[in-house]
Amino acid sequence: MTYAIDGWFAISPEDGVHLLGTSCTACGTITFPPRPGSCPNPRCASTDTQVRPLPRRGRVWSYTNACYPPPAPYVAADPYVPVTLAAVELDEVGIVVLGQVKGLTADQLQVGMELELTSGPLADGPLVWMWGRAS
Amino acid sequence: MHPWGKWGRPFLEYGVAAARAALRDAGLEWTDVQYVVGADTIRNGYPGFVSGASYARELGWSGARVASCYAACASGAQALDIARARILAGLCDVALVIGADATPKGFFKPVGGDRPDDPDWLRFRLLGATNPAYFALYARRRMALYGSTSADFAAVKVKNALAGSLNPMARYRKPVTAEEVLASPMVADPLRLMDICATSDGGAAVVLASEEYARRRGTGFVRLAAVSTVTPLFPNTVLELPDFATDSCAAVPAPERPFRAAITHAAYEEAGVGPDDLSLAEVYDLSTALELDWMEDLGLCPPGEAEKLLRDGRTALGGRVPVNPSGGLASFGEAIPAQAIAQLVELATQLRGRAGARQTANARVGLAANQGLFGHGSAIIATV
Ligand SMILES: [Zn+2]
Numbered sequence: 001m002t003y004a005i006d007g008w009f010a011i012s013p014e015d016g017v018h019l020l021g022t023s024c025t026a027c028g029t030i031t032f033p034p035r036p037g038s039c040p041n042p043r044c045a046s047t048d049t050q051v052r053p054l055p056r057r058g059r060v061w062s063y064t065n066a067c068y069p070p071p072a073p074y075v076a077a078d079p080y081v082p083v084t085l086a087a088v089e090l091d092e093v094g095i096v097v098l099g100q101v102k103g104l105t106a107d108q109l110q111v112g113m114e115l116e117l118t119s120g121p122l123a124d125g126p127l128v129w130m131w132g133r134a135s
Numbered sequence: 136m137h138p139w140g141k142w143g144r145p146f147l148e149y150g151v152a153a154a155r156a157a158l159r160d161a162g163l164e165w166t167d168v169q170y171v172v173g174a175d176t177i178r179n180g181y182p183g184f185v186s187g188a189s190y191a192r193e194l195g196w197s198g199a200r201v202a203s204c205y206a207a208c209a210s211g212a213q214a215l216d217i218a219r220a221r222i223l224a225g226l227c228d229v230a231l232v233i234g235a236d237a238t239p240k241g242f243f244k245p246v247g248g249d250r251p252d253d254p255d256w257l258r259f260r261l262l263g264a265t266n267p268a269y270f271a272l273y274a275r276r277r278m279a280l281y282g283s284t285s286a287d288f289a290a291v292k293v294k295n296a297l298a299g300s301l302n303p304m305a306r307y308r309k310p311v312t313a314e315e316v317l318a319s320p321m322v323a324d325p326l327r328l329m330d331i332c333a334t335s336d337g338g339a340a341v342v343l344a345s346e347e348y349a350r351r352r353g354t355g356f357v358r359l360a361a362v363s364t365v366t367p368l369f370p371n372t373v374l375e376l377p378d379f380a381t382d383s384c385a386a387v388p389a390p391e392r393p394f395r396a397a398i399t400h401a402a403y404e405e406a407g408v409g410p411d412d413l414s415l416a417e418v419y420d421l422s423t424a425l426e427l428d429w430m431e432d433l434g435l436c437p438p439g440e441a442e443k444l445l446r447d448g449r450t451a452l453g454g455r456v457p458v459n460p461s462g463g464l465a466s467f468g469e470a471i472p473a474q475a476i477a478q479l480v481e482l483a484t485q486l487r488g489r490a491g492a493r494q495t496a497n498a499r500v501g502l503a504a505n506q507g508l509f510g511h512g513s514a515i516i517a518t519v
Contacts, residue, residue, distance in 0.1 A: 005261060040370075096380060
């Protein structure tokens with residue numbers, strides 16, 4: 001399995017798909033994408049961060065679709081199928097994360113509805129995290 | 136200004152035409168200019184990256200001091216800020232600020248190559264998240280929070296197209312109907328083609344001078360009362376272009392003012408005026424829906440009430456506070472380094488009573504606001 005990007009998400013048979021964030025050991029600030037090195041909180045000078053899996057569920061902050069094929073470096077399927085995107089507010093950590101949506105069109109989404117992280121392939125093969133129907 | 140459109144000519148041509156128009160208007164020669172600042176364009180290669188000197192060469196090497204700056208959509212405002220600071224520091228009396236762009240057709244896309252360390256490249260590669268996709272997220276969020284409708288968004292376009300039809304510098308000069316907007320193709324749900332601003336060619340320039348110089352040499356000048364260029368405050372809880380995620384508000388609560396409101400607040404503080412003092416405003420209507428967000432970030436009304444102001448005609452030409460009386464990006468399209476300068480040109484034109492059929496009566500205070508990639512944003516306040 002090739003991931004479209006290394007270190008941003010993980011897939012395990014036991015726990016499913018998780019986004020990987022970093023958490024600051026001093027102030028507890030969580031960051032996605034993972035940000036090794038320095039804490040983004042301007043009042044925290046800590047450089048001690050740990051990678052941790054983020055909650056798999058959240059509520060839709062907003063959503064849309066791409067009715068026309070996005071330009072490169074996106075690789076569009078042929079024939080093109082409109083991409084659906086959702087920005088989802090993760091439970092507990094207070095982060096809104098954007099991702100493609102798998103198995104739901106924009107018509108089937110609503111702000112506030114619960115989604116769960118899954119994964120799916122880009123048109124040229126590598127896997128990326130995606131938002132899917134909550135199980 | 137150089138008229139905006141899709142002319143297919145080099146950006147330098149638009150910038151130089153705008154510069155010469157600004158100098159003519161100020162009654163100055165190019166050789167009077169002590170400092171030239173260019174707002175950079177990233178789509179025009181090496182001359183675009185060193186735009187200040189590129190314009191200076193086109194105008195004829197004069198030995199003027201020079202600077203170039205890039206800040207995405209805020210480039211023009213930052214160029215102004217640089218020139219203004221140098222004048223206020225007493226290092227020069229008169230400066231020329233220029234921005235121009237020549238854009239390709241279709242979506243803006245990241246610079247080429249395989250560059251997985253660039254979030255702007257990655258958002259296209261991993262998600263296909265174009266600029267309109269982000270505008271659509273804001274629009275859909277607004278619908279969910281406040282009950283805004285596609286008809287409200289279309290009404291913004293109708294208003295701005297009507298204003299643009301009266302502006303000889305605008306690219307689109309045809310009034311449109313709500314039916315036409317609502318019948319245009321869906322680009323990113325809920326935004327349609329006519330809800331989203333086009334990419335354009337265009338140029339804008341202004342002459343900036345010390346008060347003493349302006350009084351001695353100037354003709355009908357306006358005062359630049361504030362240029363705000365603040366960064367967001369942590370945690371930024373609105374998903375911004377080109378980010379994948381917001382900051383977390385788990386450990387530190389969200390700031391009192393979100394980014395756009397903070398940009399305008401800083402300008403009000405610097406100028407010593409408030410929303411009630413505004414005669415008109417130019418805001419970054421990258422989409423119709425975003426203009427409604429800006430009205431609230433400007434403090435023209437509380438969150439969720441922009442539609443009411445719009446429906447009452449308060450932001451139309453002749454209303455209490457016309458918003459985008461130039462026609463806005465809806466009528467101009469985006470020529471990134473020129474846009475914030477073009478906004479100031481509209482403020483100056485209105486404050487000098489020279490806006491013709493789109494003139495705001497007794498205009499005394501104008502504000503222009505924009506937001507660019509990666510935490511760049513700015514607001515300008517000009518007064519008579
Ligand atoms: Zn920290």
